[in-house]
Amino acid sequence: MTARAGMRVGLALLQLVAVSVGVFVLTTFLPGDTAEVVLGPLATPEQIEVLRGQLGLDRPVWAQFADWVGGLVHGDLGRSIATGRPVVDDIGSRLGLTVVLALLAVVVLVPLVVVLGLYGGRHPGSPADRLITAATTVAHAVPDFALGLLLVALFALQLGWLPATAAGTVGLSGLTAPMLVLPVAILVSNQLGRLARQVRIGVVEADAAEHVAHLRRLGLAERTVLLRHVLPAGVVPSLQQFARTVDGLLGGVLVVEALFALPGLGSGFVAAVQTRDLPVVQAYALLFAATTVVVNLVADLASARLVPQAVRL
Amino acid sequence: MPVSRRSFLAGVAGAGALATLAACANGGAGGAPQTGGRLRAAFVAGGAQETLDPHRLPQFMDQARAKACFDTLGRWEQDMSCTPRLAESWEPDATGTRWRIRLRQASFHDGRPVRATDVLYTYRRIADPATTASAAALFTGIDFAASRAVNDRELEIVLGAPNHLFPVALGSYGSEIVPEGTTSFAAPVGSGPFRFVSFTPGGPALYRRNDAYWDGAPALDELEFLPVADESARVGALLSGQIEYAHDIRATSAQQLASDSRAQVLTAPGAAFQFLYVKHDRPPFDDPRLRQALVLGLDREALARVALLGRGQPGNDMFGKGLRYYPDAVPQRTRDVDRAKALVAESGVTTVELSTGVTDPSWPAATQLIVAQLAEIGLTAQVRNVPPETYFADVRKNATMHFSRTGTLPVQNWIATTQLSSALTNSFSKYVDPEIDRLHAQALADPDEGARAAAIGSALTRIHDNIASPIWGISDWIVGVHGDVKGLQGFRPNTFDWANFAKASLG
Numbered sequence: 085m086t087a088r089a090g091m092r093v094g095l096a097l098l099q100l101v102a103v104s105v106g107v108f109v110l111t112t113f114l115p116g117d118t119a120e121v122v123l124g125p126l127a128t129p130e131q132i133e134v135l136r137g138q139l140g141l142d143r144p145v146w147a148q149f150a151d152w153v154g155g156l157v158h159g160d161l162g163r164s165i166a167t168g169r170p171v172v173d174d175i176g177s178r179l180g181l182t183v184v185l186a187l188l189a190v191v192v193l194v195p196l197v198v199v200l201g202l203y204g205g206r207h208p209g210s211p212a213d214r215l216i217t218a219a220t221t222v223a224h225a226v227p228d229f230a231l232g233l234l235l236v237a238l239f240a241l242q243l244g245w246l247p248a249t250a251a252g253t254v255g256l257s258g259l260t261a262p263m264l265v266l267p268v269a270i271l272v273s274n275q276l277g278r279l280a281r282q283v284r285i286g287v288v289e290a291d292a293a294e295h296v297a298h299l300r301r302l303g304l305a306e307r308t309v310l311l312r313h314v315l316p317a318g319v320v321p322s323l324q325q326f327a328r329t330v331d332g333l334l335g336g337v338l339v340v341e342a343l344f345a346l347p348g349l350g351s352g353f354v355a356a357v358q359t360r361d362l363p364v365v366q367a368y369a370l371l372f373a374a375t376t377v378v379v380n381l382v383a384d385l386a387s388a389r390l391v392p393q394a395v396r397l
Numbered sequence: 398m399p400v401s402r403r404s405f406l407a408g409v410a411g412a413g414a415l416a417t418l419a420a421c422a423n424g425g426a427g428g429a430p431q432t433g434g435r436l437r438a439a440f441v442a443g444g445a446q447e448t449l450d451p452h453r454l455p456q457f458m459d460q461a462r463a464k465a466c467f468d469t470l471g472r473w474e475q476d477m478s479c480t481p482r483l484a485e486s487w488e489p490d491a492t493g494t495r496w497r498i499r500l501r502q503a504s505f506h507d508g509r510p511v512r513a514t515d516v517l518y519t520y521r522r523i524a525d526p527a528t529t530a531s532a533a534a535l536f537t538g539i540d541f542a543a544s545r546a547v548n549d550r551e552l553e554i555v556l557g558a559p560n561h562l563f564p565v566a567l568g569s570y571g572s573e574i575v576p577e578g579t580t581s582f583a584a585p586v587g588s589g590p591f592r593f594v595s596f597t598p599g600g601p602a603l604y605r606r607n608d609a610y611w612d613g614a615p616a617l618d619e620l621e622f623l624p625v626a627d628e629s630a631r632v633g634a635l636l637s638g639q640i641e642y643a644h645d646i647r648a649t650s651a652q653q654l655a656s657d658s659r660a661q662v663l664t665a666p667g668a669a670f671q672f673l674y675v676k677h678d679r680p681p682f683d684d685p686r687l688r689q690a691l692v693l694g695l696d697r698e699a700l701a702r703v704a705l706l707g708r709g710q711p712g713n714d715m716f717g718k719g720l721r722y723y724p725d726a727v728p729q730r731t732r733d734v735d736r737a738k739a740l741v742a743e744s745g746v747t748t749v750e751l752s753t754g755v756t757d758p759s760w761p762a763a764t765q766l767i768v769a770q771l772a773e774i775g776l777t778a779q780v781r782n783v784p785p786e787t788y789f790a791d792v793r794k795n796a797t798m799h800f801s802r803t804g805t806l807p808v809q810n811w812i813a814t815t816q817l818s819s820a821l822t823n824s825f826s827k828y829v830d831p832e833i834d835r836l837h838a839q840a841l842a843d844p845d846e847g848a849r850a851a852a853i854g855s856a857l858t859r860i861h862d863n864i865a866s867p868i869w870g871i872s873d874w875i876v877g878v879h880g881d882v883k884g885l886q887g888f889r890p891n892t893f894d895w896a897n898f899a900k901a902s903l904g
Contacts, residue, residue: 116787122446123529124455125789126814128823131529138527166446167598174445233629240637248633251439251640252623254600342627345634347599351626355444355599 089385096377100370104153107369111362112145118165118360139165145362152363161370162363171367175352177255178336179371182348184256185340186333188264189271193279193329196272198319200280202310205287205318217281224277228270232343235266249345267340275329279322286318293317316390323390327383334375430883430902435619438642438898439631442624445599449582451573452523452530457644460570461896462622465604467575467587470498470516471568472893476721477807479568482893483511483588487567493559493844498567500550503611505576506592513546518577520554532571534814538563559842561849565807570891590615590899599624616884616902632877635660641879641903644896647758648706654877661878663887664708665895667719668874671705671712671759672801673767673867674792678827681746682797688864690740691798693733694774695767695869704763705872712868715861716815717808724854727861737774751778752799754788759872760800767869793825801825804874805889812837812856816865828865832856879903 119135120127127135136142155162161171200220204213223231240248250263290296291314299309336350349368356364440458447456451463470484481487485499503511522528524536543555556563566572576586585593590612591604602622608614623640625631631643632650636659646654646662654660675682675691682688697711710718713730717723741747749771753764768778783791783799792799803811815824818834833856840852860866874889881904888895 114787116790120787120790122443122455123453126455126531127529128534130526131533134526135529164445166444169445236633236637240633244637247639248637249625249630249639251625251630251634252437252601252621254597343630345623345625345627345630352445359444359446361446 089381092381092384096374096381099377100373103369103373104366107366108149108362111357111360111365114357114360116360117141118362121359122166141165148362152366161367164361164364166359166361166364171363174356174364175349175367175371177257178347178349178352180256181253181259181346182334182336182350184259185264185267185271185337185346185348186330188268189275189333190330192268192272193275196276197279197283197322197326198315200276201283201318201322202287202315204280204284205291205314206310208284208288213284217284220277220280222277223273224275226273228274228337228339229343231273232266232270232340235269236343239266249343251345253345254347263344263346267337267344267346270340270343271333271337279325279329282322282325283318286321287314288318290314290317320387320390323383323387324380327379331376331379334379335372430616430900431904432616432902433618434903435621436617436642436882436898436901436903437621437623437640438644438896439623439625439634439640440644441626442599442622444624447598449585449593449596449602451575451582451585451587452519452528452532452571454531454571457890457896458622458624460890461644462602462604463570463573464893464897465589465591465620465622465899466585466593467573467589468503468511469568469570469572469893470500470574471564473565473568473570473807473891475888475892475894476719477565477717477805477892478721479565479807482568483574484567487564489561489563489844491844493561493563493842494556496554496556496563497547498552498554500552501611502550503588504609505588506586506607507576509576510549511574511588512549512577513552514549515574515577516552517541517544517546517554518579519572519574522575523572530571532566532569535566535569535572535810561844562807562809562841565810568893591620594619610899612899615899617898620898635877635879638879641882642885642898643877646875646877648708648873648875650877651708651875659880661880661882663876663878663885665874665876665887665889667710667871668805668889669757669872670716670718670803670805670868671709671757671763671870671872672803672825673798673869674796674801674825675798675864675867676796676825676827677829677865679797681744681749684744684746685864686740687744687746687749690737690744690774690776691771692730692864692867693740694737694770694776695867696732696770697730697869699770700763700766701870704759704766705870706759708875709759709870709872712870713861714864714867715857716803716811716866716868717857718871720805720808722808722850722853722857724857727858730861734774741775747775748777748779750781750797752781752783752792752796754783754785754800756785756788757800757802757872759870763800763869793823799825802872805891808857809837809840809853812853812860816856816860826865828863830859830863830865833859833865 118139119132119141123131123135152162163170164174200216204216207213236248239246246262246265250259253259296313299313336348336353338350341348341351353368356368442458443456451467454460454463468483470482471479472482473479483501483503485501487496487498489496520536520539521541523530523532538556540555540557546552590607590610592607594603594605596602604620606615606618628647634640635643636657651662655662675688677683692714701709701711753760764780771778816833818829818831836852836856840849843849878885884901
């Protein structure tokens with residue numbers, strides 16, 4: 085297993101290189117450049133040329149890319165073309181917020197998914213199971229922005245219990261717990277239905293498995309059967325989906341960030357693309373690709389740990 | 398001169414609109430304003446690359462912050478005339494090339510007096526191409542070698558050519574006076590109503606009242622600018638009391654705010670000119686019959702009613718309705734489907750391309766309407782969607798017909814930056830008319846106000862007749878403020894009073 089895991093890591097590094105080159109090539113195909121975007125639509129062609137020179141954009145793009153790669157080899161992600169500041173500074177303040185949001189969502193999501201999935205899987209077809217399925221399906225079907233507007237209208241504007249936005253915060257600075265309640269609720273709501281249904285199906289199948297029936301015939305306590313055997317086997321099929329969920333949360337959640345004025349990685353990445361800020365775009369792409377690789381690797385390892393006989397790395 | 402969501406330049410009403418503006422006011426009667434407190438104002442902002450350099454103002458938020466911290470020599474009024482502000486007076490010589498400017502007694506936040514040398518330094522910095530200043534074009538005509546400080550409070554500016562409208566430059570956004578020698582704006586020092594406290598690029602900017610402000614200290618203790626890119630988030634933050642000022646509100650949200658006692662809606666009528674540019678230098682709109690068919694085929698009433706959601710008015714293919722020098726006598730162009738059909742048939746063109754985007758919230762609806770209206774005159778419009786961040790750069794090069802919008806500017810400035818043959822490398826229409834150049838130069842050189850108005854009016858009329866820059870509508874500009882806020886009105890962006898919090902209070 086260790087050798088296979090090592091191969092996965094090696095493959096992951098190759099994937100990061102491929103993503104880096106791919107993003108660079110795609111970015112060069114985008115119309116416009118940083119100078120045009122920074123100066124705005126009223127700038128004259130002469131002003132744009134001057135700023136291009138000041139920002140070093142008049143150099144060949146491959147030379148810019150080579151500089152960036154050279155820095156990366158020495159652990160330096162470079163400086164933003166638009167701001168001149170180190171890229172890690174720009175990303176760092178957003179990363180903290182996104183990680184906190186993702187962790188909170190996961191902390192709320194996991195117990196809910198397990199409890200709802202286990203209950204539904206143990207009592208398929210019951211009124212409670214149908215209610216859970218219907219409610220989570222509706223929650224999943226409602227788009228984030230629509231749910232966000234509804235929740236803001238109710239809890240912030242009508243009842244006044246929660247702030248409508250996190251306006252004025254920078255990264256984690258100024259952020260308060262009430263500001264995160266509605267964003268986390270939307271993130272959880274969006275993912276709950278899909279994951280709970282997958283766990284439910286997994287539990288139904290595991291519960292009906294011959295070896296589980298055998299354990300029950302042997303007189304093993306029901307609690308032990310459920311927690312030691314049914315639940316792990318029921319959860320494994322949804323681990324990849326869970327990994328995708330975590331990956332998505334760590335990649336920034338653009339709609340929620342926009343709705344609540346949360347300066348996370350999603351809006352930062354979009355801003356970098358819109359500004360054609362190549363070093364920053366590259367850094368985001370690397371970060372997202374690394375997150376995807378790591379999260380999926382962890383999901384694979386977790387699957388192997390839960391049901392070793394069922395999973396091959 | 399285009400305007401994106403980021404850098405839309407708006408403003409101005411004519412004398413007739415002033416009454417409407419007054420009706421939108423939320424201050425005035427009711428005794429002295431309450432002092433103290435922090436007003437939080439939310440705008441769309443530029444992100445991490447923002448600076449507090451008052452001479453580079455690509456966004457509305459940049460303009461508003463500059464206005465809080467700095468002063469300009471003049472102020473742009475609602476009809477885009479310019480009156481003295483930090484300048485006490487200005488006088489030209491008979492030729493309009495030599496201007497004597499006297500400064501008001503004022504001081505920067507660090508206690509230094511505002512001097513003539515600060516003004517000369519500022520204008521030289523703006524005119525320097527390396528600064529890439531927003532108002533550079535207005536100051537490049539200065540002969541800096543010949544200009545001089547007469548004494549601390551008086552200077553003489555010498556122009557390379559006569560310009561009796563030069564003082565208009567002194568009220569422009571992006572012409573804020575900075576202390577001589579300033580090269581860093583990390584902690585800006587100005588002479589405006591608020592002193593700088595703190596700023597995070599892409600985040601909040603905090604200012605505190607300048608008790609020594611020459612025009613009287615503001616009522617507010619503090620003023621904070623917050624970046625909130627999403628319009629619905631600005632509305633939500635306003636209604637939940639997280640902010641007191643929400644800039645750039647859509648017509649649909651304005652209805653919501655108007656029915657809520659926690660908010661007020663401040664509307665500046667006729668603030669944004671909505672264009673449908675066509676390129677004169679290439680097919681198919683190099684054919685004057687097709688251009689004529691286009692403007693006769695537009696149902697402007699329907700566009701104003703539907704695309705602008707009733708918060709606007711039909712355009713008449715001339716920039717500047719309600720502004721100084723606008724020729725009101727030119728009849729409103731109306732729809733004539735039969736004539737338009739005949740012209741299309743004569744031209745032999747059946748298909749045209751229409752570039753659009755989401756830079757302005759009215760464009761998607763306007764696109765649908767215009768496609769339908771053109772179909773009625775025998776033209777099939779193929780729609781090309783262009784992303785907002787590169788919209789104007791793209792359509793400038795590639796589009797044959799495209800949407801654009803421009804906020805309020807002095808009419809002569811708009812002509813100079815979009816219609817002069819000498820500026821054609823940057824124009825949307827590629828319309829060449831040396832007579833416009835001549836009329837513009839004549840207007841600047843003529844000391845007589847009546848003759849000047851006639852020359853600019855003639856230039857606009859030519860622009861109308863030759864379909865140089867078709868305008869299908871003029872939209873309102875809407876701001877939402879908290880119900881308790883006083884001292885603000887529905888002013889159009891770019892004017893001195895727009896987003897100016899020097900007289901605002903929280904009660």
